[in-house]
Ligand SMILES: Nc1nc2c(ncn2[C@@H]2O[C@H](COP(=O)(O)OP(=O)(O)OP(=O)(O)O)[C@@H](O)[C@H]2O)c(=O)[nH]1
């Protein structure tokens with residue numbers, strides 16, 4: 001039996017009213033240890049494998065994204081990821097969050113905020129530069145948000161996917177662009193087309209989306225499916241959806257409310273759950289937060305993988321049809337009818 005002598009000290013002096021024992025003469029060491037280290041509550045099981053929340057992992061993700069290059073054979077300078085979704089979901093903020101990581105400070109290049117008819121009104125394929133000034137090999141294409149009453153015409157959505165809408169084109173809700181418009185891009189290059197679609201949805205309000213909006217998104221998704229373009233859902237505002245995540249972003253993959261929002265998005269879009277990417281954009285932050293950056297880069301890296309997989313399929317098709325690449329300019333594998341049977 002392990003015991004110790006109180007050496008003349010009284011229980012009051014020793015326990016300082018913190019310990020729950022009074023029989024000091026026969027106090028076992030194991031008893032003291034048990035009282036000092038109360039058993040920890042079991043950690044909730046993550047619903048998705050959690051990333052390592054540390055600087056080293058942030059560096060790994062950053063390097064993966066910097067080293068991303070679209071497959072050579074198509075001759076693309078970069079891939080285009082189109083952000084689409086209702087107004088105010090955090091599309092522009094996602095670009096700002098990504099751009100901030102590579103700038104090394106909070107950046108607000110894309111205007112964002114809350115306005116009834118939306119803040120973004122133009123098609124803007126944003127580029128991200130590293131600090132040396134070099135551009136990364138992807139563009140986050142921001143566009144006008146969908147509204148229940150007013151939005152992009154479905155034909156305009158089709159033109160967006162096909163690269164017919166010029167960069168920085170300002171949408172006119174009362175006069176949708178058409179092939180007679182002098183700005184219309186009649187023969188877009190493969191690099192001007194969309195290689196991955198990202199539906200941007202607010203995790204806190206996904207359950208309240210009006211049916212008309214869901215229908216609009218699904219209609220747009222059908223178009224995307226028809227063209228074989230890969231898709232994912234960016235689930236923003238996870239801080240507003242779950243208090244535990246608001247207090248600590250690393251709880252995102254254990255938060256039950258986030259898991260429920262992921263399930264909902266997966267059902268809504270008919271996409272596997274690993275295509276649903278939760279993020280928290282910079283909003284209140286004045287300084288970069290590594291955990292926010294890790295979550296955003298994790299999503300972005302996955303989008304680049306989807307775009308790359310798509311390009312590989314296009315290359316197989318190109319080879320099968322024996323068409324030359326953009327440099328040879330003989331035939332574009334994304335030409336209408338060439339990527340679908
Ligand atoms: N708390 C919180 N707020 C966010 C988050 N993402 C975006 N916001 C805020 O939501 C509002 C709308 O964000 P935007 O990025 O402008 O949304 P958008 O989808 O680009 O909106 P439109 O351009 O109007 O279609 C802004 O006030 C953002 O600061 C997030 O993850 N958490």
Ligand SMILES: [Mg+2]
Nearest residue numbers: 091092119120
């Ligand atoms: Mg916007």
